[in-house]
Amino acid sequence: MNIKELAKLEKEYIIKQRRFFHMHPELSTNEVNTTRQIAKELADMGIEVTTFENLTGVIGTITGSKPGKTVMLRADIDALPINENPNKNYASVNPGVMHACGHDCHIAMLLGAAKILSANKEELVGTIKLLFQMGEEIGVESKHYVENGSLDGVDAIFGMHIWSLLDSGFANFEYGERMASSDRFTIKITGSSAHGSAPQEGKDSIVAAAAIVMALQTLVSRINNPQNTFVLSVGMMNGGTQFNILAGQTELVGTTRTFNRDFRKTLPKLISDMASSVAQAYGCKAETEYCFFPGPVINEHANLNKIAREAVAKQMGDKALVHMDKMMSAEDFSVYMEKTPGVYGFLGARNTDKGICCVHHHPDFDVDEDVLPDGAGIYAQFAVDFLKTSD
């Protein structure tokens, strides 16, 4: 099957789907109508559909004419709490909700791939699972599909993000570290209140918290090996009740980002020890809670990376493949990669000539829709080529 040509034929369908989902965005975990609509599209193609109780998202299963390996293609489907600027005729009709990250494109591209693959399933050896995943924007919702067994028996998983920082006509699939882990820590500092004019009578949790914020940066500059990429940011500091009262309680909330799985495991203790020691020096107590969110996205399976790159080259030409620096932002696709060998990449969709150059998560976000058939083709090509591999 010539997937590139087949993808071109689906262009109208893919763009129609993209615009439908763009107009009808739903927030993470709330993708009820989105799930229903995707399920209907899949069913109309004759694809076996699996939905879940208490979990949005849907899986389509395409079974080839002969048994073989199983490959999963993943698209995330949720939107963001952003009020879209109504500057396109397919702008969101749901106030305050917008597909500002491009997950509408992921749905449309995977539906396009579904059409191509289901129409040619007689040529397939093995099984293709199409995972339309809910809740990517809010943490690690992807874990639910691992926990409910959806990835059991899957030999490889493929994911990709439409990317507004890369020009249309280009794509990035490269070996190694791609996106960082993204964890959250909360530190509760307890001192004791007193009159603001008499600090010697209390223990000031705000001063202790300020010292902890500064001390935590030494985990980056003094404890971490400088060769290890690591970010620690405190984004929230809340404490106190009135200007003339010493704050008895202050809370810090922050995030850590790294690609190093072993170093990441040491962070809860490092942060907790630092916070406790500094708090103690100020006569206060600190309690630290550390939540592991998505781990790093690392393309560490050379064979899958090669298949993905060849899939891009077949759809868009060799020159489409470009380098992109790794990013400190995160993606819960990593949860699948911890269970199943996977590969993750990016499809450029910026086109300044067409005035499409707005960044993700912005009320003017848009993509060059001409790249969407390429995306559908890459999905389909990866699946077909992976199923042909023998090892």
Ligand code: NI
């Ligand atoms: Ni996204």
